[in-house]
Amino acid sequence: MKKVLAATLILLLASPVCLWAMAPSPPDPPETGYGSTQFYITDSYTEYEMGDSGDGERVWWYVPEVLKNGDSAPVVIFLHGFLMVAPDIYMGHIEHLCSQGYIVIFPQFNKGGISGVIQDMMLNADQNDFLTRAIDATNLALTQLGGIAETDDMVLYGHSVGGLMALCWAGFDGPAVQRVVLASPCLDNTEAMPSFVSSMMEGLITNLDYEALGPATQCPVTILWGNDDALATASQMESVVDALPNAASIRLYTAFSDDNGNPEIIADHMACAQDDGWMPSLLMDMFGGDCEEDSLDYRYFYAGLDQALDGLIDMAFDMGAWSDGEPVVPVIEGLP
Template sequence: MPHAHPHPPTKPDYLPVYTSQHYAIQEYGDCADASFIRAYIPFNPYRDDNGRVKLIIYLHGFCLGASEIYQSHLLHLVQQGYYVFFPSYQRGFCRYGDTLPATMQDLIKALFNPFPISPHGWFNNAMRSVLHAYEQTRLADAHVDTYLFGHSLGGLFALSWPALAGEKVPEALLPRQIITANPIPDSESLIPTPIRIFGQMTGAYADRVDIAHTGRALDVPVGILHGNGDILVPVKAWERPFEMIASAHKRFYCAQNDPHGKPGLVADHIQAGIDTTFIPDVMAMMSVGGIASENNLNWRYIWHALDQVVRHNTRADQLSFAMGEWSDGVPVKSVRSGTPREC
C-alpha cells in the first residue's frame, strides 16, 4: 500500500569519515567591530596523500553572521579533520541572542553601522579576521590547501576573494577551488529596487562589489549551487553574470523543489542554512527567503558538493549528486547542471 505521506531520505552515515570527532572552537576578535571569527580546529587533522591539511573559509550570508545558522555543516567539516574559519564580518550579530528584540537590534546594527553601507568594508573585515585566525592557529607553519565556501552575500565574497584579496593574503589563503550556495551576483541584489534607488540618491552605499568586475580574476574551478525555489535571487539573475566568470572550469547547479512527500524539499535561498529560529518563520520567509532546517538538500547537495571537492579533489565543474529516494521508493528530483539558462 503506498504511503499517504512519504518521508524524505534519511541522513547518510558519516561516522566512517568523522576521523576527528574531537575538536576545539576558538574565538578571536570582537563582534562590536566586525573582527569576530570562529576557528574550528580538529584534534586529528586530515592530511591528504601529500601530507597537506585542509582549510575551509566559510562566508555567511547577509546579516547571517551567527554560526548557529550553519552549525551542523561547520561541525560536519571539522569532524572530517578540516580546519574551518567562520568570520562574522558584519557588526552586532555573531551568536543567537537571548530574546528576539535584542537579536533584531543586532540585525539592524549589522546593516546600518557603520553608515554608509560598505560591502568592500565587510569583505575586508572577513579577510583581516581570517588572517588573524591563520596566525593564531599556526597554520602558517603547515602545508595548507584552502577552499572557499560562501552563501548568498558570502557567496559573492567567495567568488570575489581572488580579485579583492589578491596580494593582501599569503598564497596559502588563496583558494584551490570555490563552492558557493545561492550567491548574489552583486552586493545590491537583495535590496528592493525602490530602496536601492533611494540609497543611491542619498549616498547610502559607499561602494559596490560586483561579479562583473571581480569575476575576471577567477581562474580556479568554480561551482555555483542554486535552486529553482529561490525567490530572492532567481536563477535567471545569474544568466549574464555567470558569463563574467573567467574560469575555464565553472558550472552552475540547480536543485529542484520536490513536494512529493512530507515535509517537502524546497530549494530556496536559505537551503544552505540549518536553523533560522532567531526570527519568526513569517519573517524568515520575507527576509532570508525561507525557513532553514537540516534536510536532504544539505546532506546530498550542499554538503556533498564541498565534500567531493575537498576530500576527493573532484573539480568543481564535475560534481555529481545522488539525491536518494522518498520512503515510497520514488527518486528525489535530480540536480540539473550546466549554465543558468540550462537550469
C-alpha cells in the same frame, strides 16, 4: 441520522491529518559517500574566537581533535549570508566538515547587535568594507592556526552575499584558495531583503564590482543553486559565470524542490543553512526561506563541498528516494 452526520464530519476533519501522517517522508542522510558520515574521523572539535562583534571583526575557527592529515589539515573558509553572522546558522555543515578532520574558519563581516545591523543596512552598507573585514579576520585566524593549517590547500565557500564576496575574493587579494564553491551567490544585496526594506535602502548600498573583480579568480569554481531561489535568480547565476572568464573550470548545478511528501524539499535561498540562529523565523522567511537541516543539506550542499575538498570538478549527487520509493527530483548540471 445525526450520529451519521457527526461521524462523517469527524472523518472529513480528520482526513487531512491522516493524509499528512501518511505522506512519504524525505530521504535520510546518505549512508556512504559524499555528504555521509563515512569519512568521519573524529566526533569533537575546539572552537576559538577573536575580535569584536560590534565592529564586524569577530572570527571563529574550528579545529578538529583529529586533523585530516595527522599534524595538519586543509582549511575551509566559510562566508555567511547577509546579517547571518552566527555560526549556529550553519553549524550542521561546520560540524560535518570538522568530523572529517577539516579546519573551518568563519569570519563575521557584518556588525553585530541592533546598532551594527542598522549601520550595515542603512548607514554604511559598503560591501567593499564587508569583504575587507572578512579577509582581515581570515588572516588573523590563519596566523593563530600556524602550521596546522594547510594554506596550500584551502577551499572558499560562500552563501548568498558571502558567495558574492567569494566571487570577488581573489580580486581583493584575499588568501589564496585552491577551489571556490558558491552556494546561491546573491549579486544584488537588495534582492535578499523584503521590498519595504530594499526601497528604503535604494542608493545606500555600495555593491562590490564583481565584473571587475571576478576575473582575478583562476581556480576551479562550483556553483550550487536551487530552482526556487527567488533572491539569487537564474539570471544572476548567468552573470556569475560571465564574471569568471579566467577560472580554471566552472560547473553550475541546480537542485529542485520536490513536493512528493512531507515535509517538502524546498530548493530556496536558505536551503544551505541549518538553523535560523538569532534571526526570528518570520524574518528569515522574508530573507529567503526557513533554515533547517534536511536532505538538500546532506545530499547537495554538504556533498558538493565534500567533492570540492576532494578535488573533483565534475560532481555527482545522490538525492535518494522518498519513503514510498519515489526518487527525489535529481540535480542537473546547468540551469533548467
